[in-house]
Amino acid sequence: MRSKLAEAFYKNAAKMPEKMAIWCDGESMTYAEMANLVSRYSNLLLKNGVVYGDHIAIPMNNSIESVALLFSAADLGVCLVPLNPTLPLEAIVSAMRSGDMKHLIARKAFFVECDKKGGIQVEGVSVCLDGEYGDTVPFAQIETMPDSRPACEKITGDESLILTMTSGSTGKPKPIDISQNNKYDRAMAHIRVYGITKDDRILAATPLYHSLAERLVILPMVLGATSILLPRFTPALWLNCAKEQKATFTIAVSAQLAQILDALSKPDAPSIDNFHCIVSSSALLEESVKYKLIEKLNCEFHEMYGTSETSTITNICFQKTANKQKSVGLPFDEASVRIWDEDDARDCIPGVVGEILCKSTLACKGYYKQEALFAASIYDGYFRTGDLGYMDEDGYLYFAGRKKELIITGAVNVYPNDIDEIVRRIPEIEECAAFPYPDDKLGEIVALAIVPKEQEEVRIRSVKAYCARHLADFQQPHKIFIVDALPKNALGKLLRMNILEHIGALGLDN
Structure with missing residues (x-):
């Protein structure tokens, strides 16, 4: 069987080869060009010894090549471990050990910095993205690769596609194991909830080593829409890009939205009226910020709640729920929520704060090779989020803060x-x-x-x-x-x- 993610992408490339697939930092590619890049990337990896089931570490920058690698990995049944390139070397080495990473893809500056601190060893191949360095394989070798899609017929969908690194209270990395089916099903759920179509231009403005940006670049590729990827975030870059590229949908973290509102309030701020929907993620947004953004951007404004382990759990559209302005919404069809009183070992009645427990068909496979740790976070089939909240009589969820806070x-x-x-x-x-x-x-x-x-x-x-x-x-x-x-x-x-x-x-x- 072929990868569902890769199949959807390649089918879109066949149906609409000349449509813009992606834009990033002034460069763009059509679906045909992107399909050729993905195929060449796959052939480059295969030529250099990458095989089904291998794990590849990549200190991830926002680029068209990074998105191509994501679909290449899916097509080959390979797992990516995106890392923050600004992390100290010790943290990157620790993450690589936790994720059983065999290969490394990075920029020259990363390899140079590593060598200053004693170097970094991998069992397999190291690819240098922007030039030649030592015994690494230059990414430029991709130009000599065939652009025909390699055959990989043994994908089941349960293969690990992404290991998202988070840290527990001890600081030891917790690799959240997200399968190909997880990523595909999460994309489909968000397409349904937010009414996204192939005509959308979807803006991603968070780093690709976080699951939010991964979701926002997968969505358009499997749907046949257009991905607009910011190389980095500043309020001015976001506003200019949103206007010039006519972005119609995005999910942004609340801290970004607060900065965007400040920028919109300046006399020389551009007027933006092309969004049909914006979703706030990561942390609660102040009510006053919501109202002002709705007024200035004139689009549907949603807030979501979820975790990296479970994906999005709840959603609310503020224009449609005037009496629920402090809520984070109702559960997705794929999810259910309980509010748990640990002291009394029972569910809380409406209005009473307890720990938010959630269950979802979109949940991850677990923590990679840390089964006991993940099992400890499950109660009666529900994931213990460590968040506090309550539900009202109508089933709307309200977030009250982190339990440890x-x-x-x-x-x-x-x-x-x-x-x-x-x-x-x-x-x-x-x-x-x-x-x-x-x-x-x-x-x-x-x-x-x-x-x-x-x-x-x-x-x-x-x-x-x-x-x-x-x-x-x-x-x-x-x-x-x-x-x-x-x-x-x-x-x-x-x-x-x-x-x-x-x-x-x-x-x-x-």
Whole structure:
């Protein structure tokens, strides 16, 4: 059997060879050109000893070649392990060991940096994407490869296609094992929910070593639509690209959308009216940001909730659910949700906060070679997300925060998101985050980190007075720190549990 992902792509190339398949950083390819590139990439890998079932590490940059590799891997039954190229070498080596990576594809600068630190060894082939280096195979060799699609008839769909690396509390990589069928079925579910068609131009603006961008480049290729891939994200690049390339659909992380709104608010901002749907992902978006984006972009605005392990679990369209503005929506047809009270070992009644458990036919295979760890995250067939939330009487899910971020002060549960929502209303504040601070008497107390707006001054006394008026007694911040920035990951998602360490490193925790 052939790969469903690759089959869908090649069928689109046969049906519409001259249609633009992908655009990235000023370059574009038709479906015919992209099919030739995918086939040549497959033949390059085969010639250099890559076989069915092998794992390939790739410090992944956003490029047309990276997307071609994704479909090449699917067609050959090979597994890719996309890595953040900015990670320290030690972290990359650790990830490679966790993922049993046999081959390596990277840019010359990566190999140079590795050699400065003792080098990096792989059992199989190393391919240099942009030139010649040492004993690596130059990617330019692809020009001599045949553009005929190689035969690989033993694909079942259960083959690992992507190992997505995340870190547990110990810092040891957890390779999330996503099969070919997972990726295909996830794409089909999103096409259905968001009404995506072959006429769409789908914008991807997150790194390809994250599952979101992978989803956004797979969607158009299996549907016959057009992929618009940003090489990197800045608000200005996003706006200009969205306008010039006439993007019609995207999923963006909430941190990006907040920056995009700031850019749209400037006098010289372009006017954009080509989107029919935008989806917010990764973390809750402020309500005021949602409303302003809806007004400025004039399109359907959705919010989704999910995990890398389970894919998207819930979705909501805000224009269609005026009375559910703080919800993250109803479950996909493929999913179900429970709210679990661990202390009483029972499901929570509507309105009561507990841990979000979810089950989905879109879920991953598990953690690669860490079966016991994955099994520990399953209860009664449901994945334990580590997130807190509640459901209302209508079955809508509401996100309350990460379980490990819960502040327990004197046996009282305090949800930091509730505090953030109130404090960020202070006009002088750009960002804020409540977090747990250790205390001898209460175990933990509420602390608050604040980033002032540019050229604004935030007075701690004024913040305390505001909190006294608008927050409950148990929510009052006992410590307030003014900082230039909050710790975030590569997608701009707040790392709340790193704030205390961040403040200590700044010398503010005295």
